[in-house]
Amino acid sequence: MYRIVKKEVMSPVIKLMEVEAPAVAAKARAGQFIILRLDEEGERIPLTIADFNRSRGTITTIFQEVGYTTQRLGALEAGDGLADFVGPLGQPSEIENYGRVICVGGGVGVAPVYPIARALKEAGNEVISIIGARTKELLIWEDKMRAVSDELLVATDDGSYGHHGFVTDLLKQVLEEKGNVARVWGIGPVVMMRAVAETTRPFGVPTIVSMNPIMVDGTGMCGACRVSVGGETKFACVDGPEFDGHQVDWQLALRRMNMYKDEEQRILAAHEGGDCKCH
Amino acid sequence: MPLNPKKTPMPSQDPKERIHNFNEVARGYTREMALAEAERCLQCKKSPCRQGCPVEVDIPAFIARLKEQDFDGAINKIKEKNNLPAICGRVCPQESQCEKYCTLAKKHEPVGIGRLERYLADYQLAKGEPSGMEKAPASGFKVAVIGSGPAGLTAAADLARMGHQVTVLEALHVPGGVLMYGIPEFRLPKKIVQQEIDTIRRLGVEIRTNAVVGKLTTVDELLENGYDAVFIGTGAGLPHFMGIPGENLLGVYSANEFLTRTNLMKAYLFPRYATPIKVGRRVAVIGAGNVAMDAARTALRLGAEESYIVYRRSAAEMPARKEEIEHAEEEGVQFHLLTSPVKFYGDDRGVVTGMTCQRFELGEPDASGRRRPVPIPGSEYEMPIDTVVIAIGQGPNPLVLQTTPGLELTRKGTIAADEATGATSRKGVFAGGDIVTGAATVILAMGAGKAAARAIDKYLREK
Numbered sequence: 134m135y136r137i138v139k140k141e142v143m144s145p146v147i148k149l150m151e152v153e154a155p156a157v158a159a160k161a162r163a164g165q166f167i168i169l170r171l172d173e174e175g176e177r178i179p180l181t182i183a184d185f186n187r188s189r190g191t192i193t194t195i196f197q198e199v200g201y202t203t204q205r206l207g208a209l210e211a212g213d214g215l216a217d218f219v220g221p222l223g224q225p226s227e228i229e230n231y232g233r234v235i236c237v238g239g240g241v242g243v244a245p246v247y248p249i250a251r252a253l254k255e256a257g258n259e260v261i262s263i264i265g266a267r268t269k270e271l272l273i274w275e276d277k278m279r280a281v282s283d284e285l286l287v288a289t290d291d292g293s294y295g296h297h298g299f300v301t302d303l304l305k306q307v308l309e310e311k312g313n314v315a316r317v318w319g320i321g322p323v324v325m326m327r328a329v330a331e332t333t334r335p336f337g338v339p340t341i342v343s344m345n346p347i348m349v350d351g352t353g354m355c356g357a358c359r360v361s362v363g364g365e366t367k368f369a370c371v372d373g374p375e376f377d378g379h380q381v382d383w384q385l386a387l388r389r390m391n392m393y394k395d396e397e398q399r400i401l402a403a404h405e406g407g408d409c410k411c412h
Numbered sequence: 413m414p415l416n417p418k419k420t421p422m423p424s425q426d427p428k429e430r431i432h433n434f435n436e437v438a439r440g441y442t443r444e445m446a447l448a449e450a451e452r453c454l455q456c457k458k459s460p461c462r463q464g465c466p467v468e469v470d471i472p473a474f475i476a477r478l479k480e481q482d483f484d485g486a487i488n489k490i491k492e493k494n495n496l497p498a499i500c501g502r503v504c505p506q507e508s509q510c511e512k513y514c515t516l517a518k519k520h521e522p523v524g525i526g527r528l529e530r531y532l533a534d535y536q537l538a539k540g541e542p543s544g545m546e547k548a549p550a551s552g553f554k555v556a557v558i559g560s561g562p563a564g565l566t567a568a569a570d571l572a573r574m575g576h577q578v579t580v581l582e583a584l585h586v587p588g589g590v591l592m593y594g595i596p597e598f599r600l601p602k603k604i605v606q607q608e609i610d611t612i613r614r615l616g617v618e619i620r621t622n623a624v625v626g627k628l629t630t631v632d633e634l635l636e637n638g639y640d641a642v643f644i645g646t647g648a649g650l651p652h653f654m655g656i657p658g659e660n661l662l663g664v665y666s667a668n669e670f671l672t673r674t675n676l677m678k679a680y681l682f683p684r685y686a687t688p689i690k691v692g693r694r695v696a697v698i699g700a701g702n703v704a705m706d707a708a709r710t711a712l713r714l715g716a717e718e719s720y721i722v723y724r725r726s727a728a729e730m731p732a733r734k735e736e737i738e739h740a741e742e743e744g745v746q747f748h749l750l751t752s753p754v755k756f757y758g759d760d761r762g763v764v765t766g767m768t769c770q771r772f773e774l775g776e777p778d779a780s781g782r783r784r785p786v787p788i789p790g791s792e793y794e795m796p797i798d799t800v801v802i803a804i805g806q807g808p809n810p811l812v813l814q815t816t817p818g819l820e821l822t823r824k825g826t827i828a829a830d831e832a833t834g835a836t837s838r839k840g841v842f843a844g845g846d847i848v849t850g851a852a853t854v855i856l857a858m859g860a861g862k863a864a865a866r867a868i869d870k871y872l873r874e875k
Contacts, residue, residue, distance in 0.1 A: 176686040354649040355669035388762040396688035
């Protein structure tokens with residue numbers, strides 16, 4: 134059992150959980166992910182690491198309740214346990230002193246951007262961060278992002294806070310005004326990452342995105358997480374999760390994400406109202 | 413009593429029924445059947461059967477005890493050498509090992525050695541009593557075993573019996589490796605696997621799940637942190653794809669993913685178990701090895717109306733065990749031979765709907781000694797399908813290899829290890845099983861685990 138030591142409800146559908154996993158925390162680096170399983174009947178789901186605390190021996194993840202497993206996960210409380218918690222998986226972000234970098238986070242994607250921005254800042258970069266959400270109450274970790282950034286810009290789709298529009302509007306502005314940007318990280322929903330990549334493409338700025346496809350084992354064993362990058366098939370779990378955003382086949386990524394939509398409806402219906410109808 | 417020229421038949425589920433469930437196909441001998449089959453053993457002096465066993469079981473001795481109805485004595489005889497008899501009795505290719513050398517096999521069917529082994533192992537598991545496995549006094553040495561498949565479990569059990577303190581590190585959430593994620597429930601019930609593993613735990617072996625070596629820790633860290641030797645048995649866990657267009661369409665699975673979802677994650681019990689799997693009306697499995705047969709038979713049980721084996725060579729070259737091919741045929745799996753896909757195509761949502769196949773003919777023998785399949789120009793045709801499972805083999809998983817500097821690899825990317833001892837280019841690091849040989853069988857991996865355990869014991873005591 135891996136104990137949940139802290140839970141934070143960041144919005145009705147966005148939850149933070151800090152989980153006791155000292156061995157994972159000892160090795161975790163920015164850009165990596167974990168896989169967890171709730172219980173004996175549970176599926177294995179990957180979640181990107183939002184933070185790690187080596188002295189407390191904990192890993193923090195932030196997730197949005199999008200389906201059966203994340204809803205059940207979101208219903209757990211501090212003190213509850215998870216059956217399995219594996220990591221740190223995937224390749225860490227390549228952190229160097231690049232000069233001026235931009236970190237873009239959308240929705241819950243702000244969470245995994247945070248340790249990357251922090252590491253880039255510690256490595257001596259000038260970090261400009263751009264975070265956004267659909268609306269103000271879905272915006273997370275503004276303070277934490279501000280603390281590790283030289284400059285922080287905020288956008289909401291509905292204009293309830295910060296710039297009225299998308300993070301890519303701000304990204305374009307910064308690229309036009311500042312120039313000399315060495316690298317961009319963009320993490321969030323697939324459509325947002327695609328938009329980030331399309332925004333930076335004309336500027337020729339190398340752009341890293343973090344893919345979060347469906348996975349099973351997370352160790353390169355099954356190939357469920359195939360992504361096509363520059364025409365080559367890669368496994369996000371071991372080759373990634375970070376890839377060159379200009380080379381990713383986004384249509385394929387979107388399709389593979391949605392592969393089990395029907396099954397998702399079936400399992401939600403079967404377990405509706407907490408009453409499992411399938412036993 | 414005249415000698416029965418045929419093996420006592422194995423009772424099994426009717427094919428029409430069994431394709432609708434995941435229960436074990438072969439039900440196992442009754443006591444009467446086991447005793448009748450044991451009577452067929454001639455107890456010949458030379459006992460050639462023994463040379464066919466990679467883990468050196470004293471076959472005539474265990475059968476002699478069985479004949480005398482000393483069931484405990486018989487199973488304990490097996491367990492002197494084999495830590496996983498309930499598994500071996502089910503999945504060993506006996507026809508190319510012990511039973512191949514049986515004296516009876518010259519004129520008749522050999523003694524059903526595997527079936528007897530299974531009977532005895534199940535007898536002991538059903539009794540629920542710990543086996544009489546002996547343990548040497550504690551040596552004070554610590555050994556880490558990476559991977560809990562057949563090679564790792566065998567090495568761990570033997571090392572524990574030699575008196576060493578053993579920790580097994582397993583990447584997945586349950587131990588067993590391919591025995592849990594690969595081989596289907598209907599061939600090897602997972603409860604049996606876990607019972608056998610529990611027996612190994614009782615020897616004092618500690619099994620740590622969710623421990624991905626190469627990420628959570630490394631071979632060098634294990635050696636620095638108190639382990640005196642390391643055994644790598646990480647298997648052949650990297651699926652091969654064909655590298656043809658359309659392979660990333662929805663509905664195209666690697667055999668590893670297809671079987672892992674079904675066996676390890678129990679997708680056949682969805683939605684009670686939360687892991688889904690998609691199986692269409694027509695399923696094409698590419699390849700004709702044991703894994704391919706497992707996938708084709710699994711597809712039927714998951715509701716496919718038609719399940720095809722698509723293989724570019726002919727029936728004679730199929731690498732699967734004869735018994736597996738027969739079971740697949742009985743269940744209605746259709747064999748499309750001398751043909752192979754060159755392209756998959758799909759609909760506007762990116763879901764696979766068919767494949768373009770090309771016909772082959774057999775040419776001169778190739779490096780493997782089998783006749784080389786040669787494509788016939790202009791023979792392309794379309795085969796409508798809803799699901800594809802690629803079962804053309806697996807390579808070594810690189811996670812441990814990439815993080816172990818100085819570990820010499822072969823050209824195939826497997827670990828270069830001494831065949832007799834499992835010794836690698838790194839001092840104190842041994843390896844065995846599919847990570848050394850490339851994808852092979854459970855029992856060969858167990859044989860390698862056994863040999864390595866012996867070598868590790870020698871290494872530790874001479875250290």
